[in-house]
Amino acid sequence: MDFIAHELSDIRANCSQQSSKLISCNATLVRIDLFPEQQNRSMTVCLRFPEDYPQRSSILVELKSRVYSDKLLAELTRLMDEHAKQHLGKAQALLVLKFAIQYLTDNPLCICLDEIKQLRQDLKEHNNVSQLKLRQRTSCVELTARGGQYFYRLTAAVPDDYPQQAIELRGQESNLPNVLLRYLNGQSREIARQCVEPPLRLGKDELANFRPSKSLYRTLKFCLEATRDFHLELCPICDNPVLPEKPETVVLDDRDDAYVERVYCGHLFHQGCLKLYLAEPPFPKGGKLCPAKRRHPRSDARSYMGKGAMTSTANKLDNNDNRCGIKLAHDRWVVSVKTAEARWAQKQARQRELEEVVDFLQ
Template sequence: MEDIESELVEIRTKCEKHIAHSRLISCSSTLVRVDLLSDRPNRTLTVCLRFPTDYPRCSILVELKSRGYSDKLHAELTRLMDNYARDQLGEPQALPVLRFAQQYLLDNPLCVCLDEIKQLRQDMKKPDLSTDDVVSQLKLRQRTSCVELIARGGRYVYRVTAAVPDDYPSRSVELRGVESDLPTVLVRYLVGQSREIARQCVEPPLRLNKDELAHFRPVRSLYRTLKFCLEATRDFHRELCPICDKPVLQAEPEAVVLDENADAFVERVYCGHLFHQGCLKHYLAEPPFPKGGKLCPAKRRHPRSDAQTYMDKQRSTVTGVTAAGSLKRSDDGTCGIRLAHDRWVVNVKTAEARWAQKQARQRELEEVVDFLQ
């Protein structure tokens, strides 16, 4: 008992002075409670220490609590602290164990998103057979608190780094350092959409009422953003043009068409589907020209569609939207969302006029040929 009392005195005098950013909550023979990293609300770890009857001949009892760390992290760190305490048998253990826990948190800042990292690695275990069993990679940069994703789809690679802020998950991850050999239109989509996903994790929607706004809580953004980049990159090289039913991307990144006026140039429309530019132009220019514009002929809805957001903004004019703004299902099983693209905003009358002009020119050429024959 005298050993415990003398150690309690040492804890009271040295804990907050010798362990930076710690706060002593309680210190008695029944419980020592200390908050580590108390200056970081989302990363504060509460350590509860209890002295067994035969202390210090056996290790001190450790219990961890926090809001920001997962149960898996608690279990793993508790195991490490128990092992460290066993190395201190016969000596005061409380302060050394607290220092060990503090240093572990400082050396491993990414442990705040341990579950998300493990889930991402689990998602990467299934190899992509089209890349000769070369799978995507996840690299951890503990010193800079960054997670680097190297996503692969076919021969294509998308590399992005997610920086985890100190106040995560109250603030979303910051995506930076993007490198890819995908076409520019797809890279822009991946960058923009992943940043939007991260933003939505921490910022409430604009149309929430006061009660909903009061109950809004930020959610973790690392897994959601990198999972999106991983799945999209894996799928791009498999997508077929809905018009010609051929792969939209060339098999080799070196063969990607960069000329925006070329027929093989890749275009992505608001419903999410990819088209060859030449195929899309031909489809839009050919009759029939239904009221409201042509619908996407793809065989199914795209899992990563911008259509819902886009249609909500133009609810009254877009085909395939109910009065409440929800998407209707196409009767024939196709995508059924109106084709729309920033570069081609063509109304029905203009399309019909262009088609009539084209047919008139064709008839003139046929008459000339007949006359010459």
């Protein structure tokens, strides 16, 4: 008992630092909060002394936390147990506490361990050639997403107050067309923002109940899936791949018919195909609908049309019809039905005039 009493005295003298706070300290239980000033990184360590401690048995460790995953707590408990067993016959409480503090300090990404494991599992399931690298020293996750010969690379920095604050995305680079690079950059930031900021139109009760959620997995999963699928997408008009097989042959001139356009329903078109489709009849009253055979999994339509418009569009489609059927809309293609009809009529009139001239000359 004298040995334990002396060890308890050392614990009281050394556990009043910034990284730890002593809650309970007696022969029955030692309870200490690690990083008490950082609620999103805090962890509680409970230590108990077995009867034959420290000669034959090591100190008993139990970890509790509201922010770290159960898998992390189980793994860290195992490591602390092994560390304690290496010091049988000696005071072990301060040793295992210092070990835990050092582990959490050296591995800041352990706050998002579950998300990282899920991302790696996704890569494995899809036999993806994408890569995920961890930079513990800078608390960053580096992702290189690949689809065919195309890639999208970015770095996600995990802030100290994660998940209350969203990850910071930086260092984006890609060999995809600029229109798709801008989409990936903008949408990934928006996904991360939505995880920590409540929607503008929320009732008081909903706003009071809003809690920030983890943003790493959701954001990087989007980047992985979108990059993986781009090179597989077919133009809904000509049914040919939108992107060429080799990135170096991508058309950069936004006046070229092969230039890639992305519309708000999420589908990709060749610019020439889209122009032709929008310029030819019929011209329905509500505007032309996307002719794609199925809805796009990453559509922007809900955000720019609203939930009511989406429901209305869906009701117009047959229940067994999986076509997209969403109104075609794009920043560069805002044309009213009357304008489209007038342009078509003018084009037809010119064509008839040319045919009459040809007939006269013949």
